[in-house]
Amino acid sequence: MAQHPADPSLHRPADPVEAFYAAYNRHDAADAAALYAEHGWHEEAHNRSRREGREALKQGLDRFFGFITDAHWQLRERIDAGSNAAVLYTLTGRLGIDIKGRPTRGLSIELKGAHVFEIADGLILGTRDYWDPAAFQRQIDKVPA
Secondary structure (H helix, E strand, O other), X not given: OOOOOOOHHHHOOOOHHHHHHHHHHHOOHHHHHHOEEEEEEEEEOOOOEEEEOHHHHHHHHHHHHHHEEEEEEEEEEEEEEOOXXXXXXXXXXXXXXXXXXXXXXXXXXXXXXXXXXXXXXXXXXXXXEEEOHHHHHXXXXXXXX
């Protein structure tokens, strides 16, 4: 059966994890969201907040890229386990907003974390992001109120 040229499977990357970080580092929320299955999800492990569906994922990433400008994920280690993958990363960037009355806009941020991916048929079913909110808060606390 011939595939229609607009069929997203024609443009599916060989490695969705590599494509994920490439899109994130380009700050391309639409491309990143397109790597997920239609009802794919992303969860922040520390508070269990969850976004589901490509549009919600795109909107969340658009907000994030305004929150931490110049965000860049440096991969430190990757472990593949069948249809799952775990990636240790270091996120760097600068805050794009002031937080809790502190002049934090422009503050350099560095966070270590891990993404856990669930993948099927070349698409990301879901991602879970593990990072330490206390480490983030310690960086914010360095800025006087």
